[in-house]
Amino acid sequence: MTTLVFGHKSPDTDSTCSAIIWAWFLSHHEPGAAEPRLLGTPNTEAQFVLKRWGFEMPPIIEDVTEGQPVVIVDTNNPAELPASINKADIRAIIDHHKLVPGLETRGPIEVTIRPVACTATLMWQLMGGHGGHAPDGIKGLALSCILSDTLEFRSPTTTPIDRQVAEHLAAELGVDIPSYAAEMFAAKSDVSRFSAAELLRMDSKEYTVDGIDFRVSVLETTSPQTILARKDELMAAMPVVAAEDGAQQVLLFIVDILREEATLLVPNELTRRVCAASFGVTPSSDTVVLPGIMSRKKQIIPALRAA
Amino acid sequence: MTTLVFGHKSPDTDSTCSAIIWAWFLSHHEPGAAEPRLLGTPNTEAQFVLKRWGFEMPPIIEDVTEGQPVVIVDTNNPAELPASINKADIRAIIDHHKLVPGLETRGPIEVTIRPVACTATLMWQLMGGHGGHAPDGIKGLALSCILSDTLEFRSPTTTPIDRQVAEHLAAELGVDIPSYAAEMFAAKSDVSRFSAAELLRMDSKEYTVDGIDFRVSVLETTSPQTILARKDELMAAMPVVAAEDGAQQVLLFIVDILREEATLLVPNELTRRVCAASFGVTPSSDTVVLPGIMSRKKQIIPALRAA
Numbered sequence: 001m002t003t004l005v006f007g008h009k010s011p012d013t014d015s016t017c018s019a020i021i022w023a024w025f026l027s028h029h030e031p032g033a034a035e036p037r038l039l040g041t042p043n044t045e046a047q048f049v050l051k052r053w054g055f056e057m058p059p060i061i062e063d064v065t066e067g068q069p070v071v072i073v074d075t076n077n078p079a080e081l082p083a084s085i086n087k088a089d090i091r092a093i094i095d096h097h098k099l100v101p102g103l104e105t106r107g108p109i110e111v112t113i114r115p116v117a118c119t120a121t122l123m124w125q126l127m128g129g130h131g132g133h134a135p136d137g138i139k140g141l142a143l144s145c146i147l148s149d150t151l152e153f154r155s156p157t158t159t160p161i162d163r164q165v166a167e168h169l170a171a172e173l174g175v176d177i178p179s180y181a182a183e184m185f186a187a188k189s190d191v192s193r194f195s196a197a198e199l200l201r202m203d204s205k206e207y208t209v210d211g212i213d214f215r216v217s218v219l220e221t222t223s224p225q226t227i228l229a230r231k232d233e234l235m236a237a238m239p240v241v242a243a244e245d246g247a248q249q250v251l252l253f254i255v256d257i258l259r260e261e262a263t264l265l266v267p268n269e270l271t272r273r274v275c276a277a278s279f280g281v282t283p284s285s286d287t288v289v290l291p292g293i294m295s296r297k298k299q300i301i302p303a304l305r306a307a
Numbered sequence: 308m309t310t311l312v313f314g315h316k317s318p319d320t321d322s323t324c325s326a327i328i329w330a331w332f333l334s335h336h337e338p339g340a341a342e343p344r345l346l347g348t349p350n351t352e353a354q355f356v357l358k359r360w361g362f363e364m365p366p367i368i369e370d371v372t373e374g375q376p377v378v379i380v381d382t383n384n385p386a387e388l389p390a391s392i393n394k395a396d397i398r399a400i401i402d403h404h405k406l407v408p409g410l411e412t413r414g415p416i417e418v419t420i421r422p423v424a425c426t427a428t429l430m431w432q433l434m435g436g437h438g439g440h441a442p443d444g445i446k447g448l449a450l451s452c453i454l455s456d457t458l459e460f461r462s463p464t465t466t467p468i469d470r471q472v473a474e475h476l477a478a479e480l481g482v483d484i485p486s487y488a489a490e491m492f493a494a495k496s497d498v499s500r501f502s503a504a505e506l507l508r509m510d511s512k513e514y515t516v517d518g519i520d521f522r523v524s525v526l527e528t529t530s531p532q533t534i535l536a537r538k539d540e541l542m543a544a545m546p547v548v549a550a551e552d553g554a555q556q557v558l559l560f561i562v563d564i565l566r567e568e569a570t571l572l573v574p575n576e577l578t579r580r581v582c583a584a585s586f587g588v589t590p591s592s593d594t595v596v597l598p599g600i601m602s603r604k605k606q607i608i609p610a611l612r613a614a
Contacts, residue, residue, distance in 0.1 A: 090406075093406070096415050098412045098415050098416070099400070099410055099411060099412045099418055100411055103408065104406060104408055105405045105406045106405065107422070108404055108420065108421070108423075109405070112418070112419055113417065114415070114417055115416060115417065297414070
């Protein structure tokens with residue numbers, strides 16, 4: 001049976017493209033062995049990247065059937081995976097996030113989690129020499145994943161190996177990193193077609209801190225003013241999204257990729273207090289700029305937890 | 308703070324010695340970085356191996372303190388780890404068992420699980436060239452782990468890489484595998500000093516199959532008759548151990564390493580039915596021989612689950 005390879009729900013560039021990369025790698029060893037899938041519509045950046053490197057959008061699946069062989073990439077969190085994931089035959093997990101309880105495998109499988117910025121970086125390591133045999137399209141996807149997850153090496157999650165793999169691929173492909181990254185980020189910033197609720201859920205993870213369930217949403221953009229122009233609409237949607245998703249509060253961080261700072265929307269007293277306790281800045285209006293804050297994993301969540 | 312490296316409770320050779328190997332490796336990079344610990348008294352084979360290669364028994368710890376940096380080897384199952392494990396600062400997990408829900412890390416860490424027979428094999432792969440710098444004692448421990456977990460390559464869990472690493476180490480050390488393995492297995496078989504309850508818990512894991520909690524115990528030995536001579540005593544201890552450990556039934560498989568078969572004790576109707584359903588053999592007395600059965604992970608548990 002063909003192995004299905006997929007990343008997390010609300011697919012970003014890394015979740016979309018690293019699934020394609022690994023399916024290619026598995027099929028490179030054994031033709032037809034694996035195919036990529038998606039757990040939702042990829043974001044605008046991922047769609048741009050697929051088109052740029054000549055790939056169709058992989059089929060979207062709602063769930064997995066019992067015994068279906070799968071490889072999970074870019075997450076190990078069952079909340080971000082199909083409802084029946086533990087009934088599937090999980091063959092491997094390749095990820096760069098914290099380990100969370102939930103997944104259970106039938107027997108010993110290959111689990112590789114490493115604290116690098118990007119799943120594709122880790123895949124390039126795992127493939128060893130085989131990455132060199134990849135067609136340009138696959139190399140282009142890997143480069144895109146790394147530029148996306150590292151925000152062109154600006155994010156504090158960036159490790160030397162992420163940069164090294166990306167620079168190597170860019171040189172092989174003859175891609176100029178700054179201009180290609182600018183195109184990717186412009187695609188990511190093109191979010192005018194989405195509703196406020198869609199924006200709040202676009203890149204969002206749930207975290208429980210001190211017994212309070214937060215939805216911590218991030219929008220990475222080169223055009224923060226476009227999103228801030230919809231501030232009132234976004235703040236009005238927050239309680240609706242929170243209630244629908246079983247959270248107490250949505251926190252929206254608008255990350256300005258070029259200025260390397262985040263703007264937090266402050267709709268209420270709870271958010272004001274969380275901001276003061278976590279980032280040491282007491283907001284004086286309904287937005288607050290947090291200089292240097294770019295990474296949910298490395299900066300925002302640790303700050304929330306430490307508070 | 309020094310990182311503590313440990314394997315599972317009821318330490319066997321792999322859990323005891325792979326902790327020492329990895330502490331050596333971490334300290335080889337950064338002197339004093341890591342120290343091995345034990346979560347209980349190692350079995351007689353592990354004690355023999357430590358002495359043979361000139362190592363003291365690592366200190367036994369009862370629990371871990373909050374924030375203690377730790378590396379977990381040879382398990383990812385919180386039931387086999389200290390009660391406060393999720394309060395520790397888990398830095399890495401190196402294992403060859405199925406993934407089970409339970410562990411949670413603070414951030415992304417290094418998790419490596421591979422379907423090889425032995426943790427030490429995987430470590431030798433992860434160390435790359437550094438294994439070559441290991442002193443003979445460390446190489447001897449790694450060789451011992453592999454011979455122990457593969458039952459000298461007889462177990463169906465054995466992979467080509469386990470065999471390859473072991474044969475390479477034996478050649479480097481000038482060790483004759485058959486005679487050294489015989490010494491190890493004789494040490495493992497020397498269990499006369501243990502009570503029946505201790506024998507039932509010596510190498511035992513809990514599994515829930517069809518809503519019934521089993522304690523699946525294995526005794527690997529070159530002298531099954533010594534253990535079978537205590538059959539009545541062992542069967543009498545089963546309900547006591549089961550009740551104390553919150554299980555419904557203890558299943559004891561006495562694995563004859565040399566004949567490559569297991570003898571299951573059949574104290575009651577439940578065990579008789581489980582044996583018939585799982586192994587296709589209806590016991591006609593209070594013991595039954597299961598030819599070829601040597602591995603709990605690869606044979607016994609899958610058979611129980613499939614039934």
